[in-house]
Amino acid sequence: xxxxxxxxxxxxxxxxxxxxxxxxxxxxxxxxxxxxxxxxxxxxxxxxxxxxxxxxxxxxxxxxxxxxxxxxxxxxxxxxxxxxxxxxxxxxxxxxxxxxxxxxxxxxxxxxxxxxxxxxxxxxxxxxxxxxxxxxxxxxxxxxxxxxxxxxxxxxxxxxxxxxxxxxxxxxxxxxxxxxxxxxxxxxxxxxxxxxxxxxxxxxxxxxxxxxxxxxxxxxxxxxxxxxxxxxxxxxxxxxxxxxxxxxxxxxxxxxxxxxxxxxxxxxxxxxxxxxxxxxxxxxxxxxxxxxxxxxxxxxxxxxxxxxxxxxxxxxxxxxxxxxxxxx
Amino acid sequence: xxxxxxxxxxxxxxxxxxxxxxxxxxxxxxxxxxxxxxxxxxxxxxxxxxxxxxxxxxxxxxxxxxxxxxxxxxxxxxxxxxxxxxxxxxxxxxxxxxxxxxxxxxxxxxxxxxxxxxxxxxxxxxxxxxxxxxxxxxxxxxxxxxxxxxxxxxxxxxxxxxxxxxxxxxxxxxxxxxxxxxxxxxxxxxxxxxxxxxxxxxxxxxxxxxxxxxxxxxxxxxxxxxxxxxxxxxxxxxxxxxxxxxxxxxxxxxxxxxxxxxxxxxxxxxxxxxxxxxxxxxxxxxxxxxxxxxxxxxxxxxxxxxxxxxxxxxxxxxxxxxxxxxxxxxxxxxx
Numbered sequence: 001x002x003x004x005x006x007x008x009x010x011x012x013x014x015x016x017x018x019x020x021x022x023x024x025x026x027x028x029x030x031x032x033x034x035x036x037x038x039x040x041x042x043x044x045x046x047x048x049x050x051x052x053x054x055x056x057x058x059x060x061x062x063x064x065x066x067x068x069x070x071x072x073x074x075x076x077x078x079x080x081x082x083x084x085x086x087x088x089x090x091x092x093x094x095x096x097x098x099x100x101x102x103x104x105x106x107x108x109x110x111x112x113x114x115x116x117x118x119x120x121x122x123x124x125x126x127x128x129x130x131x132x133x134x135x136x137x138x139x140x141x142x143x144x145x146x147x148x149x150x151x152x153x154x155x156x157x158x159x160x161x162x163x164x165x166x167x168x169x170x171x172x173x174x175x176x177x178x179x180x181x182x183x184x185x186x187x188x189x190x191x192x193x194x195x196x197x198x199x200x201x202x203x204x205x206x207x208x209x210x211x212x213x214x215x216x217x218x219x220x221x222x223x224x225x226x227x228x229x230x231x232x233x234x235x236x237x238x239x240x241x242x243x244x245x246x247x248x249x250x251x252x253x254x255x256x257x258x259x260x261x262x263x264x265x266x267x268x269x270x271x272x273x274x275x276x277x278x279x280x281x282x283x284x285x286x287x288x289x290x291x292x293x294x295x296x297x298x299x300x301x302x303x304x305x306x307x308x309x310x311x312x313x314x315x316x317x318x319x320x321x322x323x324x325x326x327x328x
Numbered sequence: 329x330x331x332x333x334x335x336x337x338x339x340x341x342x343x344x345x346x347x348x349x350x351x352x353x354x355x356x357x358x359x360x361x362x363x364x365x366x367x368x369x370x371x372x373x374x375x376x377x378x379x380x381x382x383x384x385x386x387x388x389x390x391x392x393x394x395x396x397x398x399x400x401x402x403x404x405x406x407x408x409x410x411x412x413x414x415x416x417x418x419x420x421x422x423x424x425x426x427x428x429x430x431x432x433x434x435x436x437x438x439x440x441x442x443x444x445x446x447x448x449x450x451x452x453x454x455x456x457x458x459x460x461x462x463x464x465x466x467x468x469x470x471x472x473x474x475x476x477x478x479x480x481x482x483x484x485x486x487x488x489x490x491x492x493x494x495x496x497x498x499x500x501x502x503x504x505x506x507x508x509x510x511x512x513x514x515x516x517x518x519x520x521x522x523x524x525x526x527x528x529x530x531x532x533x534x535x536x537x538x539x540x541x542x543x544x545x546x547x548x549x550x551x552x553x554x555x556x557x558x559x560x561x562x563x564x565x566x567x568x569x570x571x572x573x574x575x576x577x578x579x580x581x582x583x584x585x586x587x588x589x590x591x592x593x594x595x596x597x598x599x600x601x602x603x604x605x606x607x608x609x610x611x612x613x614x615x616x617x618x619x620x621x622x623x624x625x626x627x628x629x630x631x632x633x634x635x636x637x638x639x640x641x642x643x644x645x646x647x648x649x650x651x652x653x654x655x656x657x658x659x660x661x662x663x
Contacts, residue, residue, distance in 0.1 A: 021458075021638065026599070038559060067583075101361045116643060117637065120643050120646055121650065122642050122643055122646045123596050123597060123642075123644055123646075125393075125449075125596060126590055126596060126638070126642045127639065127642065129583055129586065129587060129638060130635050130636075130638035130639035130641065130642060131635065132583070132635070133583075133587070133631050133632075133634050133635030133638060134631070134632055134635025134636060134639065135635070136631050136635070137628065137629065137630070137631030137632030137633070137634070137635055138632055139633060140628040141626075141628040141632065144628060145628075219636075249395075249453050249456070252449070252450065252453055253450075253453065253454075253457075254449075256450050262447040262449065262450050263447065275424060288467070292465065294460075294461040294464045294465045295461065295465075296461075296467075297458070297460050297461035298457070298458050298461035298462065300455035300457055301453075301454040301455065301456070301458035301460075302454070302458060302463070303452065304453070304454040305440065305451065305454040305455070305458075306458075308444075308446045308447075308450060308451070308454075309440070309446065310445045312446060313443050313444070314446045
C-alpha cells in the first residue's frame with residue numbers, strides 16, 4: 001500500500017509544479033493567461049505534441065526509444081496530404097481515404113520499427129535513427145522539399161473544429177490518453193509492457209512472447225504519430241518535411257519529466273500528460289510575456305536536468321539509508 | 329594467413345566488406361571516384377565528423393551517448409569566432425581556448441552523468457537544449473565573418489606542396505594533421521592508458537570494473553571531457569575550412585556522428601568499439617554521400633540510402649552476434 005501511495009505522490013508533485021507555473025504566468029501576465037482566446041489557442045496547440053509524447057512514452061516504457069517519431073508523423077502527413085489534395089477524388093472519399101492512409105501508413109512505419117527491433121533484437125535507438133533518416137529521405141523524395149496544400153474545406157474541422165465547445169484535437173488527445181491509460185494500466189497486456197521494460201529476460205522466462213509485445217508497442221507508437229500528423233496537416237492546412245521537427249527531443253523531455261524511467265519498466269500516463277501541459281504552459285507563458293522563444297529551450301532543459309537530479313539525489317539518499325540498516 | 333583470417337573474424341569485417349562493395353559499385357558508376365583529387369575531397373569534407381566521432385566513440389564505449397555534441401561544437405565555434413575577432417592571439421592559443429571551452433561543457437555532461445547518475449541521453453539532451461538556446465541568444469542566429477587569417481586560412485595551407493604542370497597542385501593539407509593527431513591520441517588513450525582500459529571495463533560492467541579497482545565516476549567524467557575536447561578541436565577545423573561561424577551549421581549533426589560510430593561497429597550498449605572501426609564508419613558515410621553525387625543520384629535519395637545502410641549495418645551486426653552466441657552454446661553442450 002505504502003508503495004502505491006509513494007508512486008502517486010510523484011504525480012501530485014508534478015501537479016503542484018503545473019499549478020505554480022500557471023499561477024506564476026497568470027500573475028505575471030496580469031490575468032491575460034486566462035482569457036478565452038489564449039486558452040482556446042492552448043487547447044488547439046498542445047494535442048499534436050501530446051500525442052507524439054504519448055507515442056514516445058510507450059516506447060520508453062519497454063526500455064526502448066523511438067527517434068523516428070517526428071519523421072513518421074511527417075511522412076504519414078505527406079502521404080495523407082497527397083490523397084487529400086488529389087483533385088480526382090470527391091470530398092468525402094478524399095477525406096476518408098486521406099485519414100485512413102495517414103493513420104494506416106504511420107502504423108505500418110511503426111510496424112517496420114517493431115519488426116526490426118522485436119524480431120532481430122537490434123537496439124531500438126539505432127533502428128529508429130536508421131528509420132528516421134529513411135522516412136525523412138522518402139518524405140523529401142515525395143515533396144522535393146516543398147509543401148503540399150489544397151485540402152478539401154471540411155478537413156479543416158479535424159484541426160480547428162469543436163464538438164460541444166471542446167476542440168476536436170483536444171478531444172482526440174483525451175480519448176487517446178484514456179485509451180492508453182486503460183491499455184497500459186488496466187489490462188494484462190499493459191502489465192506485460194511494464195514487465196518487459198523492467199526485465200526482458202525474466203519476462204521471457206515467465207512465458208510471455210516478448211516479440212509480440214514489443215512489435216505492438218511500436219505499432220501503437222506509430223498510431224500516435226499518425227493521429228498527430230492528422231491534426232498537424234489540418235491545422236497548418238499544408239504539409240512539409242520539417243513540420244514538427246523541434247518536437248522530437250521535447251517529447252523525450254516530457255516523458256522523463258512525467259516520471260517515466262528512461263530505462264523502462266515504470267511510468268504513468270497521468271504523469272506524462274501533466275508534464276506535457278507543463279512544457280506547453282512554459283512555452284505559452286513565455287510567448288504571452290513576449291520573452292524570447294529561446295529562453296523556453298533553456299528553461300525546459302534546466303527543468304529537465306533539475307527534476308532528474310532531484311530524483312537521483314533522493315534515490316541515492318535512499319540507498320545510503322538501506323546500506324546503513326544492513327550494517328546494523 | 330592467420331592474421332588475415334583473424335581480420336575477417338573481427339567485428340569490423342562486416343562494415344569493411346560492405347564498404348568495398350559500395351566502392352566497387354560507385355567506381356563502375358563513375359570512375360572519377362577513385363581519382364586522387366576526389367579521395368582528398370572526401371577526406372577533407374569529413375575531418376570534422378571524423379574528429380567528433382572519436383570523442384563520441386569513447387562515450388559510446390562507456391555505454392552512454394552524447395547528443396549535445398553538435399551544439400557543443402557550435403558554441404565553441406562561436407567562442408573562437410568572438411575570441412579571434414575581438415581578442416586576437418594566434419592559432420595555438422585559439423586551439424587551447426577551443427579545447428578548454430569544449431572540455432568545460434564536457435565536464436558539465438560528465439558531472440551530470442557520472443556523479444548525479446542521470447541517464448546519459450537525458451542529461452545530454454538537457455545540456456543540448458540549454459546550449460542551443462544560449463548560442464542562438466548570443467548570436468541572434470547571425471554569422472560571424474571576417475575572421476583573422478591564421479584561422480580562416482587554415483583550410484588552405486598545405487605541406488609538401490607540388491605544383492602540377494597543367495595547373496592545380498597536390499599537397500598534404502595541414503588540417504589532416506588534426507585528424508591524424510586525434511586518431512593517434514584516441515588510439516593511444518584507449519589502448520595504452522589506464523583510463524582507456526577503464527573506459528572499456530566500465531562500459532562492459534560497472535560493478536566488475538569497480539571491484540577491479542577502476543573508479544567509474546572518474547572514468548565516465550574523463551570520457552565526457554575528452555568528447556568535449558574533441559568537439560573543440562572539430563570546431564577549430566570546421567572554422568578553418570568554412571571561414572565563417574554559422575550558428576546553425578551543426579543542426580542534426582549528432583545523429584550523423586552517432587550513426588557513423590555505430591556503423592563502425594561500436595556497441596551502443598557499451599563495452600566495445602575501436603578507433604579503426606569508427607574512422608572507417610566516418611569515411612564510409614562520406615563515401616556514400618560523395619558517391620551518390622558522382623553517380624548523379626538526386627540528393628533526395630541520399631537520405632534514403634543512408635537510412636537503409638544504417639539499418640542493414642546494425643542488423644547484420646546484431647544477427648552476427650546472435651549467431652556467434654548460439655555457436656558458443658552448442659560448443660558447451662558438446663563438451
